[in-house]
Amino acid sequence: MSKDYSNGAAHVRGAFVPIDEATIPVLDWGLTRSDATYDVVHVRNGAFFRLDDHLKRFQRSLDSLRLVPPYSMGEMARIAAQCVVLSGLRNSYVALVSTRGRPRIAGSRRPQDCENTFIAYAIPWIDVIPPDVQERGAHLHIASVPRISSRSVDPTVKNYHWGDLTRGLFEAHDAGFDTTVLLDADGFVTEGPGFNVFVVQDGRVLTPDRGALEGITRQTVLDLCAMKRIDAAIVPLRRSDLLEADEMFCATTAGGVMPVSRIDGHIMSNDGPGPISMLLKEFYWAQHDAGWHMTPLDYENFEEPYAARLGA
Amino acid sequence: MSKDYSNGAAHVRGAFVPIDEATIPVLDWGLTRSDATYDVVHVRNGAFFRLDDHLKRFQRSLDSLRLVPPYSMGEMARIAAQCVVLSGLRNSYVALVSTRGRPRIAGSRRPQDCENTFIAYAIPWIDVIPPDVQERGAHLHIASVPRISSRSVDPTVKNYHWGDLTRGLFEAHDAGFDTTVLLDADGFVTEGPGFNVFVVQDGRVLTPDRGALEGITRQTVLDLCAMKRIDAAIVPLRRSDLLEADEMFCATTAGGVMPVSRIDGHIMSNDGPGPISMLLKEFYWAQHDAGWHMTPLDYENFEEPYAARLGA
Numbered sequence: 001m002s003k004d005y006s007n008g009a010a011h012v013r014g015a016f017v018p019i020d021e022a023t024i025p026v027l028d029w030g031l032t033r034s035d036a037t038y039d040v041v042h043v044r045n046g047a048f049f050r051l052d053d054h055l056k057r058f059q060r061s062l063d064s065l066r067l068v069p070p071y072s073m074g075e076m077a078r079i080a081a082q083c084v085v086l087s088g089l090r091n092s093y094v095a096l097v098s099t100r101g102r103p104r105i106a107g108s109r110r111p112q113d114c115e116n117t118f119i120a121y122a123i124p125w126i127d128v129i130p131p132d133v134q135e136r137g138a139h140l141h142i143a144s145v146p147r148i149s150s151r152s153v154d155p156t157v158k159n160y161h162w163g164d165l166t167r168g169l170f171e172a173h174d175a176g177f178d179t180t181v182l183l184d185a186d187g188f189v190t191e192g193p194g195f196n197v198f199v200v201q202d203g204r205v206l207t208p209d210r211g212a213l214e215g216i217t218r219q220t221v222l223d224l225c226a227m228k229r230i231d232a233a234i235v236p237l238r239r240s241d242l243l244e245a246d247e248m249f250c251a252t253t254a255g256g257v258m259p260v261s262r263i264d265g266h267i268m269s270n271d272g273p274g275p276i277s278m279l280l281k282e283f284y285w286a287q288h289d290a291g292w293h294m295t296p297l298d299y300e301n302f303e304e305p306y307a308a309r310l311g312a
Numbered sequence: 313m314s315k316d317y318s319n320g321a322a323h324v325r326g327a328f329v330p331i332d333e334a335t336i337p338v339l340d341w342g343l344t345r346s347d348a349t350y351d352v353v354h355v356r357n358g359a360f361f362r363l364d365d366h367l368k369r370f371q372r373s374l375d376s377l378r379l380v381p382p383y384s385m386g387e388m389a390r391i392a393a394q395c396v397v398l399s400g401l402r403n404s405y406v407a408l409v410s411t412r413g414r415p416r417i418a419g420s421r422r423p424q425d426c427e428n429t430f431i432a433y434a435i436p437w438i439d440v441i442p443p444d445v446q447e448r449g450a451h452l453h454i455a456s457v458p459r460i461s462s463r464s465v466d467p468t469v470k471n472y473h474w475g476d477l478t479r480g481l482f483e484a485h486d487a488g489f490d491t492t493v494l495l496d497a498d499g500f501v502t503e504g505p506g507f508n509v510f511v512v513q514d515g516r517v518l519t520p521d522r523g524a525l526e527g528i529t530r531q532t533v534l535d536l537c538a539m540k541r542i543d544a545a546i547v548p549l550r551r552s553d554l555l556e557a558d559e560m561f562c563a564t565t566a567g568g569v570m571p572v573s574r575i576d577g578h579i580m581s582n583d584g585p586g587p588i589s590m591l592l593k594e595f596y597w598a599q600h601d602a603g604w605h606m607t608p609l610d611y612e613n614f615e616e617p618y619a620a621r622l623g624a
Contacts, residue, residue: 010338023335024343026322026409026431031336033474034346066482097338100478107438109506111478112485119338126419145464149497152460153475161473162345163465166412166423170378173424185461185497194421 008123009086011079016086019121029114030099034160037061040253041216042125043084043092047294049253051077053216058096061157066111069098069118076118083122085299091125093254127255128194133178137261137273138250140192141177142239143168147190147211155191156214165193179250181242181263184211189237192250195258200247200276205232207251217251220293224283230276242266247274249281257281320435321398323391328398331433341426342411346472349373352565353528354437355396355404359606361565363389365528370408373469378423381410381430388430395434397611403437405566439567440506445490449573449585450562452504453489454551455480459502459523467503468526477505491562493554493575496523501549504562507570512559512588517544519563529563532605536595542588554578559586561593569593 008019030036039058042049055073062069069076080094097119105113129138145167153161168180181192190211191197196218198207205225207218225232242248247268248260257280259273268274273281288294320331342348351370354361367385374381381388392406409431417425441450457479465473480492493504502523503509508530510519517537519530537544554560559580560572569592571585580586585593600606 012338019339020337022338024338025332026324026334026336026433027331027435031343031348032472033478034472035474035478036343065478107436109438109440109491110485111481121338123339124419126421128421146461148460148464148473149458151458151497153473159475160344160346161460161465161475162347163471163473166345166347166377169423173422179421185463 005086005088008089008092008121009083010119010121011083012119013117016082019087019123022119022121024099024117024119025102027102028099028117029101029111030097030117033100035065035100035111036097036160037065037067038095038097038158038160041080041094041096042253043089043094043122043297044288044294046090046299047291047296048081048094049288050216050220050293051295053219053293054096057158057214057216062098064154064157067098067100067116069116071118076120079118080120080122081297083120084297087122088299089122089124092122093124093126094120094122096120125254127258128252129179129250129255129258134255134258134273137259137269137271138179139177139262140248140260140264141168141172141175141180142242142264143171143180143182145171145182146185147182149185150211155212158213162193169193177262182211183239187238189239189242194254195250195252197260198249198251199237199241199245200249200274201241201245203231203276205230205276205280206235206237206241207232208237209234210236215251215253217253217256220284221251221257221280224280224287228279228283247277249274249277257284317398317400320401320404320433321395322431322433323395324431325429328394331399331435334431334433336411336429336431337414339414340411340429341413341423342409342429345412347377347412347423348409348472349377349379350407350409350470350472353392353406353408354565355401355406355434355609356600356606358402358611359603359608360393360406361600362528362532362605363607365531365605366408369470369526369528374410376466376469379410379412379428381428383430388432391430392432392434393609395432396609399434400611401434401436404434405436405438406432406434408432437566439570440564441491441562441567441570446567446570446585449571449581449583450490451488451574452560452572452576453480453484453487453492454554454576455483455492455494457483457494458497459494461497462523467524470525474505481505489574494523495551499550501551501554506566507562507564509572510561510563511549511553511557512561512586513553513557515543515588517542517588517592518547518549518553519544520549521546522548527563527565529565529568532596533563533569533592536592536599540591540595559589561586561589569596
């Protein structure tokens with residue numbers, strides 16, 4: 001193999017390339033209209049976590065946006081797996097992306113006329129909140145900018161409409177916080193830039209019922225709570241629920257369960273990760289190590305096992 | 313010159329390339345967070361129209377998003393002009409784009425850590441509404457999906473957050489219409505996918521006061537109305553104002569003044585372009601021919617004159 005995939009491997013326009021050579025045309029509507037969807041699955045110690053759940057959500061997102069990539073879901077999964085194998089990464093952030101592409105008819109402004117694309121890439125593991133910040137508990141700022149309404153852009157269809165989240169991030173950083181959480185226009189808690197949020201109140205684990213991605217890690221937290229007999233629910237949450245929480249944590253594929261120690265002026269758990277947050281974080285990773293929902297990658301002998309295991 | 317720029321010319325990562333080779337990295341936050349702004353200026357018969365106004369708006373957009381591209385505004389204007397000259401196009405859609413880029417520090421999730429980019433390209437003239445449709449008057453559908461709130465994403469900062477507009481377009485096409493116009497969550501008229509809208513009521517020309525780009529063509533229409541002593545104003549408009557309009561038209565750089573003949577069930581001006589719409593459309597192009605606000609390009613002798621004319 002002559003190419004250097006050590007920074008990551010990608011599949012674009014039908015070919016595998018090192019991540020630093022992976023591009024999309026400047027005229028792709030994925031850029032010029034943010035007309036795209038994606039999913040991110042992680043690889044931990046050489047195995048995918050909840051791959052099927054990510055593929056199912058990706059399919060729902062594609063259907064919702066009427067995107068039809070040029071591969072079957074089984075083929076897309078195998079391409080993504082091949083990216084991981086090429087990169088050699090044992091811990092990886094793996095993205096599957098589909099963009100509207102460009103019109104087959106030059107100058108057309110109709111999305112129906114576009115040739116939809118599929119992109120996949122595997123890059124080194126990313127923590128949305130850096131490990132040292134997770135260690136002391138993240139400091140969150142409640143943004144003044146409201147989350148884009150679910151009526152305008154469906155947050156359950158994973159998308160790149162991050163203008164509001166980026167403004168929230170700038171606000172948070174300006175005020176000395178690590179990251180942000182956004183409320184909707186009615187004052188209900190939604191999500192942060194790349195993660196779901198949870199609060200712990202009187203031993204109950206709660207996460208917002210609106211304005212947020214139906215995160216696979218969010219579902220995993222609910223599953224883990226059920227296994228540990230911790231009461232958990234998806235409910236409406238307001239600013240006051242954040243400011244009166246006993247504990248708080250964020251959940252995302254790119255980081256897992258990430259404890260929060262401060263939300264604006266409210267300091268929780270002696271200014272550190274709370275006990276239920278830590279229990280869930282440790283259980284989350286222990287379940288990975290136990291092989292729960294894991295699909296091991298075969299880095300040595302890729303072709304045949306994956307064709308069978310991941311479907312054609 | 314060995315490269316073929318006949319489909320258009322672009323400037324990406326510091327180099328001029330044919331448009332079909334112009335790409336951005338898949339990891340650029342311009343794609344993965346739609347963290348970008350842009351402006352589009354047109355070239356008509358070899359001259360830019362209102363170039364300075366577009367550059368001023370582009371600067372305001374950059375400032376608003378805290379984007380700092382690696383060139384001065386004068387340099388960016390000259391690069392864009394060079395794209396036009398390379399393409400040889402006498403009528404062109406010219407884009408200036410800046411994206412957040414990628415973090416200088418691998419794995420960072422802070423926009424402040426990113427190396428912002430500048431992209432320019434000149435491609436053949438595009439009409440947002442095709443000429444034959446403009447001829448009979450466009451048929452518009454009022455979308456059920458509301459425009460992304462101005463509180464979440466500032467519509468006066470030209471952006472690629474088009475998820476709502478794309479959904480509106482699909483709705484319109486499904487119902488047999490040419491394109492769409494979106495209301496905000498309170499029921500006020502905003503804009504369509506890539507254009508401002510105007511109604512004519514009792515001889516007055518009106519355009520929405522909210523939820524819309526402050527279009528250069530919109531401003532031009534207001535200027536032309538003043539020159540023709542037609543009463544014009546920026547006002548709140550509701551669905552009923554659309555459905556009771558005497559005339560309606562769209563305005564954008566990529567098409568100019570584009571008459572509308574139907575809005576949902578409401579047929580205007582005997583199902584054709586209205587007289588004030590046509591007067592403004594014709595006056596718009598006549599003013600171009602008269603050299604109003606035009607900056608001619610020198611296709612033969614580019615280097616020196618532009619360094620002086622467009623600023624360093």
